[in-house]
Amino acid sequence: MNNPQNNFCVILAGGKGRRLWPCSRENYPKQFIDFFGTGRTQLQQTYDRFTKFIPKENIFISTNQDYVNLVRQQLPDIQKSNILDEPVNRNTAPSLAWANHRISSINPNANILVAPSDQLVFNNDVFEKNIIQGFEFVEKNERMLTMGIKPTRPEPGYGYIQIGEKSDTEDVYKVKSFTEKPEREFAKMFMENGEFYWNTGLFLANNRCIKRCFHNFLPPILKEYDESVDKFDFESESEFIKDHFSLYPNVSIDYGVLDKSDNVYVMICNFGWADIGTWHSIYENMSNGTDENVVIDSDVIMENCHNNVIKIPKGKLAVINGLEDTIVAEKDNVLLICKKEDSSALIRKYVNEVQIKLGDDFV
Known part of the structure; x- marks a missing residue:
């Protein structure tokens, strides 16, 4: 034992x-x-x-x-x-x-x-x-x-x-x-x-x-x-x-x-x-609704939207129309709107680019 x-x-x-x-x-x-x-x-x-x-x-x-x-x-x-x-x-x-x-x-x-x-x-x-x-x-x-x-x-x-x-x-x-x-x-x-x-x-x-x-x-x-x-x-x-x-x-x-x-x-x-x-793995694990949108602890009104991942700060409301296959994520001084496909590689690229051009305050 x-x-x-x-x-x-x-x-x-x-x-x-x-x-x-x-x-x-x-x-x-x-x-x-x-x-x-x-x-x-x-x-x-x-x-x-x-x-x-x-x-x-x-x-x-x-x-x-x-x-x-x-x-x-x-x-x-x-x-x-x-x-x-x-x-x-x-x-x-x-x-x-x-x-x-x-x-x-x-x-x-x-x-x-x-x-x-x-x-x-x-x-x-x-x-x-x-x-x-x-x-x-x-x-x-x-x-x-x-x-x-x-x-x-x-x-x-x-x-x-x-x-x-x-x-x-x-x-x-x-x-x-x-x-x-x-x-x-x-x-x-x-x-x-x-x-x-x-x-x-x-x-x-x-x-x-x-x-x-x-x-x-x-x-x-x-x-x-x-x-x-x-x-x-x-x-x-x-x-x-x-x-x-x-x-x-x-x-x-x-x-x-x-x-x-x-x-x-x-x-x-x-x-x-x-x-x-990753955002994509979150989508794959959480998508189960009719329109396959994943809304993470956020206040959102959506119309004609499919296959998206949305996460915005508390106290804010997002109203979204006609969006497909996209990540919308906001935190402090950054708003990301990015196609979900290949998002991991894209985000890696954007983080490096932002850090080089604008410094550590945005990463």
């Missing part, structure tokens, strides 16, 4: 969320916003989800040092030592490296779950069951485990996992391949094939397995730290990490570790899931 005290969670909350610009801004990105008007931000909802079955003291937040005050305001229960405040953005692999060092010094038998802070889960009871099953699997096996969801549409904005040989554990398969954000035609082929599942970005492993993988697949990270770990207290460890963090490779967990290992497995889950990191 898995010991809950050995189960830890690292919530990744350091991204700038530029794909949901202008509502997600550099000084206040999407994970700290009550995007859908539920009364809780995305970070708070993620934290709430895990506190139901993981001890609060075992939950860590990986974020950028610019967002530490936001984390403390929104999660007052989190201890200072459980906030890993990175001085620069270096993607998710260095974030996990630091988290694993911190957690292994607390509990060398730790099983670690890494989770994004910007996902929707539609069945929390099944989610809890699947994650606990995942903890049990990685506690007994020196293997990395991802969580896969059966696709409901050919979504090009998600990553895909191809399953291979079945393991001895129910619903767990060896990973044959990872594919990151395929073209729509390939996404259709993946759905028809039946071997491909959405990559949720949820990842589990025990602390020994993670440490071994980093030594095998990435340039030496924190070698000096590894050799001196017993000499550090919390404060000196944090200072050491911050002094050396800019030297880390800018690489993701998926690319730096999972994609290079032949020891990765996937659990097929059914808790209902959506990545809401």
Whole structure:
């Protein structure tokens, strides 16, 4: 039986969320916003989800040092030592490296779950069951485990996992391949094939397995730290990490570790899931009305409008006629009106252009 005290969670909350610009801004990105008007931000909802079955003291937040005050305001229960405040953005692999060092010094038998802070889960009871099953699997096996969801549409904005040989554990398969954000035609082929599942970005492993993988697949990270770990207290460890963090490779967990290992497995889950990191993914997950318009916590009157995404500030009214396949989003000093198709690439271009021409006040 898995010991809950050995189960830890690292919530990744350091991204700038530029794909949901202008509502997600550099000084206040999407994970700290009550995007859908539920009364809780995305970070708070993620934290709430895990506190139901993981001890609060075992939950860590990986974020950028610019967002530490936001984390403390929104999660007052989190201890200072459980906030890993990175001085620069270096993607998710260095974030996990630091988290694993911190957690292994607390509990060398730790099983670690890494989770994004910007996902929707539609069945929390099944989610809890699947994650606990995942903890049990990685506690007994020196293997990395991802969580896969059966696709409901050919979504090009998600990553895909191809399953291979079945393991001895129910619903767990060896990973044959990872594919990151395929073209729509390939996404259709993946759905028809039946071997491909959405990559949720949820990842589990025990602390020994993670440490071994980093030594095998990435340039030496924190070698000096590894050799001196017993000499550090919390404060000196944090200072050491911050002094050396800019030297880390800018690489993701998926690319730096999972994609290079032949020891990765996937659990097929059914808790209902959506990545809401882009306007298009929000539209795909929320559109169900007759006219297929998605209005997000906004006051809008629409006529002869189809397939749009609308989000405007509280206290404002939008009256829209004859609009199709468009994103309308306003926040502070920016109004975005953009065709929904290829919006992720367009928004990336606009953000860069705005920052170059007008400065940081608009991003």
